[in-house]
Amino acid sequence: xxxxxxxxxxxxxxxxxxxxxxxxxxxxxxxxxxxxxxxxxxxxxxxxxxxxxxxxxxxxxxxxxxxxxxxxxxxxxxxxxxxxxxxxxxxxxxxxxxxxxxxxxxxxxxxxxxxxxxxxxxxxxxxxxxxxxxxxxxxxxxxxxxxxxxxxxxxxxxxxxxxxxxxxxxxxxxxxxxxxxxxxxxxxxxxxxxxxxxxxxxxxxxxxxxxxxxxxxxxxxxxxxxxxxxxxxxxxxxxxxxxxxxxxxxxxxxxxxxxxxxxxxxxxxxxxxxxxxxxxxxxxxxxxxxxxxxxxxxxxxxxxxxxxxxxxxxxxxxxxxxxxxxxxxxxxxxxxxxxxxxxxxxxxxxxxxx
Amino acid sequence: xxxxxxxxxxxxxxxxxxxxxxxxxxxxxxxxxxxxxxxxxxxxxxxxxxxxxxxxxxxxxxxxxxxxxxxxxxxxxxxxxxxxxxxxxxxxxxxxxxxxxxxxxxxxxxxxxxxxxxxxxxxxxxxxxxxxxxxxxxxxxxxxxxxxxxxxxxxxxxxxxxxxxxxxxxxxxxxxxxxxxxxxxxxxxxxxxxxxxxxxxxxxxxxxxxxxxxxxxxxxxxxxxxxxxxxxxxxxxxxxxxxxxxxxxxxxxxxxxxxxxxxxxxxxxxxxxxxxxxxxxxxxxxxxxxxxxxxxxxxxxxxxxxxxxxxxxxxxxxxxxxxxxxxxxxxxxxxxxxxxxxxxxxxxxxxxxx
DNA sequence: TTGAAAGCGCTAACAC
DNA sequence: GTGTTAGCGCTTTCAA
Numbered sequence: 001x002x003x004x005x006x007x008x009x010x011x012x013x014x015x016x017x018x019x020x021x022x023x024x025x026x027x028x029x030x031x032x033x034x035x036x037x038x039x040x041x042x043x044x045x046x047x048x049x050x051x052x053x054x055x056x057x058x059x060x061x062x063x064x065x066x067x068x069x070x071x072x073x074x075x076x077x078x079x080x081x082x083x084x085x086x087x088x089x090x091x092x093x094x095x096x097x098x099x100x101x102x103x104x105x106x107x108x109x110x111x112x113x114x115x116x117x118x119x120x121x122x123x124x125x126x127x128x129x130x131x132x133x134x135x136x137x138x139x140x141x142x143x144x145x146x147x148x149x150x151x152x153x154x155x156x157x158x159x160x161x162x163x164x165x166x167x168x169x170x171x172x173x174x175x176x177x178x179x180x181x182x183x184x185x186x187x188x189x190x191x192x193x194x195x196x197x198x199x200x201x202x203x204x205x206x207x208x209x210x211x212x213x214x215x216x217x218x219x220x221x222x223x224x225x226x227x228x229x230x231x232x233x234x235x236x237x238x239x240x241x242x243x244x245x246x247x248x249x250x251x252x253x254x255x256x257x258x259x260x261x262x263x264x265x266x267x268x269x270x271x272x273x274x275x276x277x278x279x280x281x282x283x284x285x286x287x288x289x290x291x292x293x294x295x296x297x298x299x300x301x302x303x304x305x306x307x308x309x310x311x312x313x314x315x316x317x318x319x320x321x322x323x324x325x326x327x328x329x330x331x332x333x334x335x336x337x338x339x340x341x342x343x344x345x346x347x348x349x350x351x352x353x354x
Numbered sequence: 355x356x357x358x359x360x361x362x363x364x365x366x367x368x369x370x371x372x373x374x375x376x377x378x379x380x381x382x383x384x385x386x387x388x389x390x391x392x393x394x395x396x397x398x399x400x401x402x403x404x405x406x407x408x409x410x411x412x413x414x415x416x417x418x419x420x421x422x423x424x425x426x427x428x429x430x431x432x433x434x435x436x437x438x439x440x441x442x443x444x445x446x447x448x449x450x451x452x453x454x455x456x457x458x459x460x461x462x463x464x465x466x467x468x469x470x471x472x473x474x475x476x477x478x479x480x481x482x483x484x485x486x487x488x489x490x491x492x493x494x495x496x497x498x499x500x501x502x503x504x505x506x507x508x509x510x511x512x513x514x515x516x517x518x519x520x521x522x523x524x525x526x527x528x529x530x531x532x533x534x535x536x537x538x539x540x541x542x543x544x545x546x547x548x549x550x551x552x553x554x555x556x557x558x559x560x561x562x563x564x565x566x567x568x569x570x571x572x573x574x575x576x577x578x579x580x581x582x583x584x585x586x587x588x589x590x591x592x593x594x595x596x597x598x599x600x601x602x603x604x605x606x607x608x609x610x611x612x613x614x615x616x617x618x619x620x621x622x623x624x625x626x627x628x629x630x631x632x633x634x635x636x637x638x639x640x641x642x643x644x645x646x647x648x649x650x651x652x653x654x655x656x657x658x659x660x661x662x663x664x665x666x667x668x669x670x671x672x673x674x675x676x677x678x679x680x681x682x683x684x685x686x687x688x689x690x691x692x693x694x695x696x697x698x699x700x701x702x703x704x705x706x707x708x
Numbered sequence: 709t710t711g712a713a714a715g716c717g718c719t720a721a722c723a724c
Numbered sequence: 725g726t727g728t729t730a731g732c733g734c735t736t737t738c739a740a
Contacts, residue, residue, distance in 0.1 A: 008734085021711060022709085052733090059733080302630070384720085
């Protein structure tokens, strides 16, 4: 009764009174085969509930039509959730499946995840690397020559196709937007993985995108006219309590910032919370601009002015590039997508912008 | 130079001067085998960069150690992002991988996704079904007798292990919390997939969890003392513009609600936005309680009072139950986890609660 | 136009 | 304690 046995191509062959080869040809539509046979085989296959075993096909073909996605952090993050969705969608579009890992910014986990993916014979990998310098596990040999596309950040090797966003330019634009509106006391709150609590001295930033944001903020400070009067920089663990303390520290400074720039949503949330606790109205008593857009940042009143990155484009492109590399030889390239400022209401106009 | 060829167990056998079987035994540690051989084989395998091919092992074993996750909607949703993360984590913990699909509440996509998963020989499926009555694609035969765990909502068949949260009870608790605080004019904003715009007449709700929330709200209205003076019910497409209009309609009613209950975060965001536009302060001029917690709901000031569901527990349990079923026969069961109210500041105290 | 047979990489029953 | 061998389900030469 309970055969618990898959219907295989042999069963179809037997039921249809032809050979396995003929079934395969009929179903995959290759080679010469009589039209009538095709129809017959297909109807038989259908009627006995045949379902191809992708594993067997993959083993034979040496291709699994599966790509691996190794995401640092996870998809409770407002950037990676959308990126993941975009990647899955585009992969499906191109006939590929996606195996997913997340690694909490941990290099050991990343190595293990890559290992698992390869062991599962993925045809290629999309990777958000933990650190820009740690890529000894990504040699062509260790990767079985499988193509890799790096997203969101760069590695200090040009070996792979890399897709990033122009965070430095966008960060600068954000600062200029603020100073043009009359802000002269600025605060920068930058989440840096690997540090504990927060510090005011610039640490090593192992993630190039974050590094670029910091540089862009700095560019903005330099290029603002008149020069901002003060700028407080805080580098912070990506964690709620530390972020809260960092914001408190900023606001308690002798010359507190009238605007705080945050490098991600977690830091933004900390600003919102502390400002709320102190009865500071966003966009009035305290201004803020954050990296990465989200539905809630848009829905709040006033809406949060954000630097939006083209997440869906990035995800789609990553898949498209990866599969191009899987299916033919493609030279690695660096692609930078443009990020841009979405002006909502969280930046007070301290004076008329020009 | 570029062999582009995987190192196989044959290569290890040749390099180590033993047979394939011995290599397999040494690496998987089964059967009788000399300790020294094990060490030797392992070191050889390591040195020539051998990586097991899970595909081949899976084919042989008839088990892939992979589970399929078919999530309706996607992980930009504040519930499913966390659930997905929890599921991946727990699967990894138990030595399984996860293949993911999302289906935008579309039954055809769901069928295709399940088909793909099975074709990929997943050992079992975790499924968030589109509709409670549509499960013709989920017969034991079509599923190759693979186990399935249903999460978040129920199917109208007891065939599968089902894990849900006690939304009805929690919804009732939320309403009672409000009425005890003196709210007598209530608004209910319920997102229902499949409808266009919004309507005030209760439609068919194909999703049991949403249905339960509506029932729980209704229970709360019945059990409140004194009886609430008014209750406006709106059933709304899960979409920004429609939700905004629905909120406007509520607030423009002859007796507008002093509190709005929302069935999910999208609806909550609409309330926040319209309230903000009208200069209504949350927790003062207008109160709100929503299903599903999120970092931003907690960080806002005042914090949003929410009905939090034990998402991580649900995800972990789903995996644990599924794998139990994969690895041995287990009778389907229904598990209901408790949801609970997190009281923050979004409910005005119109009179002292008892 | 179709069939026979080899083989993808691995494991396990069976022999020695 | 180790080797031989068959076979998981499929595709694709090669031969008929």
